[in-house]
Amino acid sequence: MFEKAHDFNIEQGTFNMIQGDQLNVQIENTQNSQYNQFVKIEVENLRVQSSNPHSEVIVIKPNATTHFAGRKKELELLNEHFHPWQPTQERCRRVCLLHGLGGIGKTQLALKFAESVSTIYPGGHVFWVDASSSDTIRASLIAIADLPLALESGLNSNTATPQRVLGWIASLKDDWIILFDNANDEISRFFPPGLQSGDILITSRNHNSSRGVGKKIEVDVMEEDDAVEMLLTKSEREENEHSTDIARQIARELTYLPLALEQAAAAIRWGICDLGSYIELYRKYRQEFLDNPSLKSASDYELTVYGSFEVSWRQMEEKAQRNDSMGLAAQYAIYLFNICTFLHYYGIDEELFRMAAETWLKHLERLQKRGPSKGEKDEGPHLLDITNLPYFEKGWNPVQFRTSMHLWQSVSIIKRDAKSSTYFVHPLIHQWGRDRYPPDQQRQHSRITGALLILAARYNTGVNMRLMHRHVPHYIEHLHLVKDVDTSYWEDRLQWASKVCGGLQDRATKAAIDMKIMEERLKHLGERHVLTIRAMSAVVIDYASLNKHTEAKQLLERVLELQRSVLGEDHVETITSIDNLGLLYLQLGNHAEAEPLLMKTLEQRKLIYGEEHRRTFTAISNLSTLYQRLGKFAESEKAGLESFEKRKKFLGDTHPDSLSSMENLSLLFSEEGKYVEAETFERPLLEYHKSIVGKTHLESLASMGRLAQIYSAQGKYIQAEELQMELVSTKKEKFGRNHPETITALADLRTTYQRLGKTTQAKAIEYELSNVKDSASSISTALVVEDVTNVAGTTPVIANDSEVRRTWFSDLLQLHPAFLSIPVAVLLTFLVRFLI
Incomplete structure (x- = not known):
């Protein structure tokens, strides 16, 4: 009945059958001869030939694990569902x-x-x-x-x-x-x-x-403590503080997927790696760990991690072969999934695809009717992926999109967040979706995703840009990882991503991207090439935006020297750099040196662009800031209000420039003691920030703090208390209780409690503050950058300097995980330059 099986000795019983990995043996039992007792015999390397003439399929019942954790x-x-029936129940x-x-x-x-x-x-x-x-x-x-x-x-x-x-x-x-x-x-x-x-x-x-x-x-991923317990037990490692901490890191890296944890434990137990070296080796040889055939025997599942995902993929491919509507939906599902693996795994919004499809259709219709318009290449990254967007040629079809995404939902490959109505992919599936393809196909999918993001960004540069906050940095990371050999292609995307990040006020990500562009151009084009000079100018802006004014001034002086030599003294880009130098003087407190440069810039921009141009508005706003620094409040108010009204009229309420003007006016009126006027600008500003970048973004937190101070100055302590409580809670979660931002928020809330006569609450905060460590760190200020494109379409301009209390390191914390998605080499370069 089975081959290579021997030395069986069954006493006082009869062998009946083999079922899976168990032998069914009838044991004579004088006490209860009515029922058979089953003796479980572990059988290894045993091939079973079915005696049933109806089927030769052998089924193997899996064993329950010897270590079951959690659930x-x-x-x-x-x-609760299968509770015992009561006699009176039907x-x-x-x-x-x-x-x-x-x-x-x-x-x-x-x-x-x-x-x-x-x-x-x-x-x-x-x-x-x-x-x-x-x-x-x-x-x-x-x-x-x-x-x-x-x-x-x-x-x-x-x-x-x-x-x-x-x-x-x-x-x-x-x-x-x-x-x-x-x-x-x-x-x-x-x-x-x-x-x-x-x-x-x-x-x-x-x-x-x-x-x-x-x-x-x-059935979702495991709880962290259960995952750690399972990993240590199955890897046969002693549980102590050190091993638990490492196991916790591994569990997070594997995102608590039981099969991945079980096979990781086997790799550690078998000596492929030890507990301490697993993460380092996993990050370098991820695919080998997750698709290693030898690790299949580590569990009863009989599939590798990647192999388990492939089962669902094969099912979708089978559906895609059908010559009906289901086949078309499956084909589209595969196309969508390949795009999703180059977006961020969380927050995949249907709106991205809708905006891209509608923009693409309009683009195709315009080309058919009129042909490419003049200046097409100047509008942004060129839309060269025509052959890669076949599903968008007929416009947007929400039913088709949702049907195809539902096919993935049905096999748990993609999930849908009911609250946000967005989709997300388990991180390991996300990685597998890229790893399963050879490099050339990965590059193709990367380009399709790039086209999608560019089209979506061009649909609406206003509030809908928030949909791209996660996805642009993630896409840029993999644009680098897939090693696209077309230099002009990826640099085109890098420039576009830098502009998008500037619009999103994602300064650290923008800085890392701009640094990469500058390094590549210095390497391939040389220092005196005009494109290299523009890239250097962009990094100047990034330095200033992260409060690195000294580094910005040093690099800008070199840029000015190159511009005067290569472009000439009266070139618009040279004038822009002179303007930036004036703003740096303003930041460094050299007001006397800044004033003539900023006045000259305003006159030049009126002459070149006219009275109703974004760059002219920026120059007026910069003068408002200078007058404020000089104590000329009347002149500052006049210029600030003029800049805001024009920006609001020509750019819209929620444009970053308009928001920046509102912030400047709020600060100006607060400094003058005109708190009612300050409130009229700060309240809508806070709502805008919450809706655009979220309530936990630094811009929102800074606005919340300013509005609370404005309320306090007016004696509106209850309103101030409500904002400050939210601020303390958010900053504790975001930065930790010892961070200077959190300490400042706690101190402000304590003061408000004292003014309201809430002595008990004030003392509680006083006690909390007395136990905070390292509370002496100071909180510095940072520039707000306005990403203004010059005539050539590349060099932004340093604008006003709204004094938002934050540290540049807080910016990095705020941008997690988007900041961490930038390539490691780029980040290291970025940080080293900033710390020198």
Whole structure:
């Protein structure tokens, strides 16, 4: 019956059958001869030849893991759903579906539950069925016919059919439960007949794998403590403070996926690496760790991490071969997924695709009617990926998009956040989606994603730009990683990304990108090339935006020297650099040297651009700031209001320039003691920031702090208290309780409590402040940069200097994870330059 199996000695019993990795042995028991006892015998390297003439498919029931961690919530939900029936209750069938990603631990959870329900289902009426295909379902059902109770009823595997076995199960008087494991397709046709008897538990990647499911339970990643416990136990490492800390880092790196953790434990246990070196090796050889065939035996799952994802991919490819609407939806689903793997894995918004599709359609229609317009190349990165956007040629179809995304949702590859209505992909699936392709196809998918982002950005440069906050830095990272050999292509994208990050006020990301552009141009074009000079000018702006005024001044002096030599004294870019130098003087307190430079800039811009141009508005705003520094408040108010009104009229309320003017006016009126006027600008400014960049962004936090101070100055302490409490809570979560920003917020709230007579609350904060460590750090100020494009379309201009209390390092913290998505080499260069 099986080959290479020997030395069996069965005493006082009869060998009946082999089922999976268990031998079914009938043991003579004088006390209870009515039932068979089952002895579990571990069988390794054993090939089984089925004696059943109806099927040669062999089904192997997985063992419950020897170390089951966590899943308390899911087990409670299962126990609650399959609770014992009371005598007075009317019996009806209960059906529950455990669904989730492959390798997430659905089977082990089901087996663990099955072990705990012997009191609910007396007589051992717990049946397991491999539901991965129709053949395995039939083989599993026929194998049930050889169980002792079935044999007593006259069934046996030689004569039984699946229908007869299902009928026998339905006829059982005692309660029973069937576990349909790893169901792929609709399996309700294999349910035993009737609706009053028995229960059914299904595990599946597909949350729609069966009709008539009374309860669906999603099995998600593990809790962190449970993941750490499992990793240490299965890797056979001693649990101590040091090993627990390292295991916690590994668990986070693997994003708490049970199968990945189990195979990581095997790699550590087998000596492929040790606990301390795992993360370093994993980051370097990620694909080898997640798709290593030798690690399959580490678990009963019999698939690698990447292999478990490939199962869902093959199912989608099979659907895509169909010549019907489902086939088209699957083809589009594959196309969308390849784009998603080059976006950030979280916050994938349908709006991105809609805006891109509508922009692309308008572009194609214009080309067909009029041909390319003059200046097409100056509008932004050239839209060269025509052949890569076939699904957008007919415009936007939300039904098609949502149907295709639902196909991935059905197999747990992509999920949807019900609150935000955005999609997200598990980080390991996200990585696998790129790793499964060779480099040339990765570059193709990267270019498609780039075209999508550019088209979406061109749809609306206002509030909708917030949709790109995560995705642009992530895309730039992988533009670098896929090593696109077309230098002009990736530099075109880098320039575009820099502009987008400037519009989003994502200063650190913009600085890292601009540094990369400058280094590449210095290397390939030389210092005196006009494109290199423009790249250097962009880095000057970045230095200033991060409060590195000395570095900015040194680099700007070199830029001016090159511009005067290469472009001439009266060139518009030279004049722009002179203006920037004046602003740097302003920041450094050299007001007397700054005033003539800024006055000259305003006159030059009026002459070149006219009275109603963005650059002219910026020059007026800069003069307002200078007058404020000089104590000329009347002149400062006049210039500031003039700049704001013109920006509002020609650029819109929510344009970064308009918001910057509002901030300047709020600060100006506050400095003058005109708090009512200051409030009229600061309140809407805070709402704009919250809606555009979110309430936890530094701009929002700074605006919240300013408005609280304005309220306090007017005696509106209750309003100030409400804002300051929110500010303290957010900063604690964002920066930590010891950060200078948090300490300042706590101190302000304590003062407000004192003014309200809330002595108890004030003392509590006083006690908290007395226990804060390293509280002597000072909080510096930073420039607000306005990304203004010059005539050549590349060099931005340093604008006003709204005094927002923050540190440049806080900016880096704020931009996590977007900042961390920039290539390591770029970040190192960026940080080294700033720290020298």
